[in-house]
Amino acid sequence: MLEELNEFLNTFQKLPREKQLKILDAAAEAFASKGYYGSGIKDICERANISNGALYKYFLNKEELFIAVLDRCQQIMVEYLYEKHTKIESSILNAIEEYLKEIAEICGKFPAYLTVYANLGSPNMEMFSERFSERFKESGKYIYEMVREAKKRGEVIEGIDERALGFLIDNQFILFLYSMLSDYHEKRFRSFMVIEDEVELTSEKKIAFIMDSIRVFLNNKKEESYPVT
Amino acid sequence: MLEELNEFLNTFQKLPREKQLKILDAAAEAFASKGYYGSGIKDICERANISNGALYKYFLNKEELFIAVLDRCQQIMVEYLYEKHTKIESSILNAIEEYLKEIAEICGKFPAYLTVYANLGSPNMEMFSERFSERFKESGKYIYEMVREAKKRGEVIEGIDERALGFLIDNQFILFLYSMLSDYHEKRFRSFMVIEDEVELTSEKKIAFIMDSIRVFLNNKKEESYPVT
Amino acid sequence: MLEELNEFLNTFQKLPREKQLKILDAAAEAFASKGYYGSGIKDICERANISNGALYKYFLNKEELFIAVLDRCQQIMVEYLYEKHTKIESSILNAIEEYLKEIAEICGKFPAYLTVYANLGSPNMEMFSERFSERFKESGKYIYEMVREAKKRGEVIEGIDERALGFLIDNQFILFLYSMLSDYHEKRFRSFMVIEDEVELTSEKKIAFIMDSIRVFLNNKKEESYPVT
Amino acid sequence: MLEELNEFLNTFQKLPREKQLKILDAAAEAFASKGYYGSGIKDICERANISNGALYKYFLNKEELFIAVLDRCQQIMVEYLYEKHTKIESSILNAIEEYLKEIAEICGKFPAYLTVYANLGSPNMEMFSERFSERFKESGKYIYEMVREAKKRGEVIEGIDERALGFLIDNQFILFLYSMLSDYHEKRFRSFMVIEDEVELTSEKKIAFIMDSIRVFLNNKKEESYPVT
DNA sequence: GATGAATGAGACTTCATTCAT
DNA sequence: AATGAATGAAGTCTCATTCAT
Structure with missing residues (x-):
């Protein structure tokens, strides 16, 4: 075999x-x-x-082709996303923003792969998603580390569990990613941002919106925020 | 036609x-x-x-049958979820917790419908999801209102935009929902909570974990938190 | 299943x-x-x-269709061949001749089914032939009985084992059958009978030829033989 | 071409x-x-x-390859079978027995070729079998000669046509050959010999069984028969 | 002469949809 | 209105044969 x-x-x-x-x-x-x-x-x-x-x-067969596509997905994620962000160079705020920008960039470059990858979460894809479950542990760990480091440096406000904060941040990542790929989540985003259908919703605007919500947890000042264009 | x-x-x-x-x-x-x-x-x-x-x-045809199922999905969501939560009876913290519990409950009652509904977000379901985009505006508005009311009552910490906070909270809802339905998101949850595969992950535990992260925004005290069992 | x-x-x-x-x-x-x-x-x-x-x-699937055809084959064999010949009405010689005539007749009526059935003996048909192996025991038994009865009635010459004679007779049946269905065995028949390709080889002639060889075992006189036309 | x-x-x-x-x-x-x-x-x-x-x-193409295999089959038959038996060295009984033993031997040596060759008789192989029809005339002639010689020597009982007897003997050869190659014919053999599935059926036993039936035609005494082991 | 990747017709099978009863 | 047999296009996959290297 x-x-x-x-x-x-x-x-x-x-x-x-x-x-x-x-x-x-x-x-x-x-x-x-x-x-x-x-x-x-x-x-x-x-x-x-x-x-x-x-x-x-x-x-x-078709199945193996699909798995090959998934492998390429993962390879793209690792090469363009994870490897670039293993070290937090400046503040966690910047790191998050960079990460979001990177997501936007690879969504622009490889929309199809990212879409396939995002779809692994669909309930009827379980037969494939099992193969890739390893990655989650990594991803979780990475963000957890990032938050912990930031906390040490005093960038995170008091009274929040590192893991819970990590999860919360990762949720923003995930749904930002989905919003780049699916009309459904794009519309959801617009709805919360209160942006009319006619107005273009750039990824920069989305990032700024997300950063606005995340900043609350951090001991940062507004003026460092991402400028909304 | x-x-x-x-x-x-x-x-x-x-x-x-x-x-x-x-x-x-x-x-x-x-x-x-x-x-x-x-x-x-x-x-x-x-x-x-x-x-x-x-x-x-x-x-x-098959398409119309699917749409009928989606209609039923929405009906369920409205009947069991939205209508029950149009008014914040006590604090926003309680409201959120109630909402999460409600999500868990209807996921238990109608897993199939919820799954179908959750899958609308899949990029290849766009042909169907357009029909239901109206709902998002409602959902966004509702949570926005909830947050605004809470802010008025002084339950929300200063310096956070109502819409951004609403979005952040709704993201927790969405991914909590997904975690009830998809193995992929369940595993992601486990990864962040650092729970071994053998240990059961009840919805109560998930809710407690989410509440931990949300509480930070709110001027609440820990002792009111959801008891982890 | x-x-x-x-x-x-x-x-x-x-x-x-x-x-x-x-x-x-x-x-x-x-x-x-x-x-x-x-x-x-x-x-x-x-x-x-x-x-x-x-x-x-x-x-x-195709396999089940094939088996259905085989079932019909067997049904034909039973209905047209075996059931008609369970009792030897007169002498064994007549019985054999009748049997051969019957074979010729069903080959004329159902050449396709008989051909499929005959092909079960092909080595790469073993996956199907197993299902029908039961029949052999019957067939062997039937001819054995026929010979034994004949022996009792003094129709068979001394010094020959019933089983061996049964087998020998059945071999004539089988190869007569094959000669009705396959060009190869037809030609073999011609070769032994020394009949030119141009001359028609009727089943009557074949039967007469076979009877000639079988008669030897039996205490019969030539004048009762099947007339060659 | x-x-x-x-x-x-x-x-x-x-x-x-x-x-x-x-x-x-x-x-x-x-x-x-x-x-x-x-x-x-x-x-x-x-x-x-x-x-x-x-x-x-x-x-x-595939067809020509198959024909090449058939040519090799024929070559094997000629080399190992026919050429060895052009002269009857002793009695016809011995000749037949030798011939059967030879068949058993080449079936052991070249089972694949023999199987392919045996399958030429299948009705759906006519497109190939035509090419090899020449051989039958030879084969028929050879056995006919053998019987005629034996008759001259007084080895054959009276009242049987040389050709009919030749055919009858050749039929034993053919079905003995088939029984070495196909499960179907093996089982048929067992059925007539009344041998249980568990008991091994060696080619020696089969030969003895066949010799038993053939001996009847010949002016031979039982004591010369092939010893059943 | 040898290789093995490439081709594409055609194999078996499924399934949304239609229709006679 | 209901049934379930019938349809045939389309799906996945195989394989004899060709061809560039």
Whole structure:
């Protein structure tokens, strides 16, 4: 079984990186717009400009293709998001803002992958999400550390548990991310910000709005806040 | 087209309420566990104990059936959640806690519907979520009002925008809801709470954890907090 | 699983007998001419004049369809062959001749089914032939009985084991059957009978040829033999 | 077309004999176990340890490969079976027994080839069997001669046609061969011999059983029979 | 000559929808 | 109004064959 799996992976990995990415991109776009069950192999092959049979040379089946897309998702997250933020260089406030900006940036760069990844939370994706549950522990730990460090430095107000604050901040991250990808959460955001449909809602505005709420926990002054443009 | 649609709706609405609900429940369960594309009409009919053809007397097609389920979702939300909480009877802290408890309760009562509803946020559900965007304005407004009232009563600490705080609180609600329905968000919760897989994570514990983070904004004393059991 | 299987069978059995047979006939013809793996569902459906999907309402899959054809084969064999010959009315010689004639007749009537049945002996059909192995014991027993009775009546020459003789006779039956269905065995027959390709080889001639060899075992006189026409 | 075919054959025949046989063996094994339609080129190449493309340098297509296997079958039959038995060295009884033993031996040595060959009799193999029909005339002639010689020597009882007896004997050969290769015919054999499934049925026992039935035609005494072990 | 990736027709099967009863 | 058989397009996947290297 594992050998078999490798047989396919090898064929795929021998491809030029460019072509690999084209295929994964095509799959990610399909899965992002129609979901796993709604996406068809034929459609993906056409997007990737490869033959139907070729795909089955690269991946055992649709499921394995999807997992390959998820792996690429994770790789993107790690490369563009986590690795850049393992160290808090200045204040936690800045760190959070940077993190949000980074989320906005990778959502702009890889919307399809991020969408697929975000969709892992859907209840009928459990068969796939189990594979990636490890990551949560990491993510939780990272934010917890960030908060703890900040507390030591006196940046966090008294009387709040590090874990609870971490969770609260991560919730902002998650829903900010969702709002970049899903119309539903975008509208929810608008609703709270009281912004009309006609007015453009840039990610900068969203970030500023989030920072406004988070700043409360921190011993920071308003003037350092992110300027709303 | 609209007449046609009504024709179907009428046939459905002439059914005894009990049978209507049986059909919607069956559909909700299917959609919840397998998603829109993954669910089959045949499966739904079998769950509902009606014939394949009967369903097409009641609904124009799968899409309309799904929308009917979504309508029922909203109805449940309104009936069991929003209507119960239009007035803040005591402090905002209590109100929030009550709201979370209510969420936990209806998740226990109607897990399938809530799951379907929660999935509307999935990016590939946009074709359906548009119909329900109205609700957000309501929801946002309600929480905003709640916060504003609380602020007037001096329950909220200084220097925080009502809307930002409302958003922050609603984010807790949303992700609490998700954690009741999706394994993915459940695990995320555990990760932040640092709870081992073997230990049961009751909704009471989750609520207490959330309340811990929220209390910070409020001029409340710890002793009123939700008792962790 | 069994319920599921019944679900399909029921749908099929509700069909008018005529339509049932049309479908089985179509399948038998396809399987007979191209074998199990070489035959396609589409081809079968076209022969039977039903839609592709209909077939899957009647049978779980190609395998079950094939088994249904085999069942019909057996039914034909039992109805037209075995039931007619449970009693030896006159001499064993006549019985054998009658049996051969009967084989010729059902080969003319149901060539496809007989062909499918005969093919069960192919080594790559073992997955199916196991189901039908019971029949052999019957068949062997029946011929054994026939020979034993004949021996009692003094029709069989001395010094031959009933079982060995039964086997020898059954071999003639089998290869006579094969010669009606397969070009290969037909040619083999011709070769031994020394009949040119241009000359027609009727089943009567084959039977006479076989009877010639069998008569030796029996205390019969030549003049009673089957007349070669 | 013929030139083309030769082009392929030449390429194949230039290979070292060992490699040729490895390829044919691999193909024979595949065809024997899964039949012509059920066998895949990929599988055969893997068994033969050659590349997919190489096979198409040696053979025009799957069909020609199959024919090459059949040619090898015939070659084996001629080399190991026919050529050894062109002369009756002692009595016909011994000759037959030797022939049966030889069949058992080559079935043990080349089961795959023999199986493929035996399957030529399947009705859906007619497209291939035509090519090999020549052989039957030879085979028939050979056995006919054997019987005629034996008759001259007074080994055969009176009143039986040489051709009919030849056919009868050949039938024993054929079905003995089939019983070595197919479960179906093995079971049929057991049924007539009244041997339980648990008891091993060696080829020696089968041969003894067959000899018992054949001996009747011959002016032989029981004591010369094949010893049942 | 050899390789093995690529092709695409076609295989089996499912399923939303229609329709005769 | 209800049934459930029928439809056929479309889905996933396989495989004999071709072709660039």
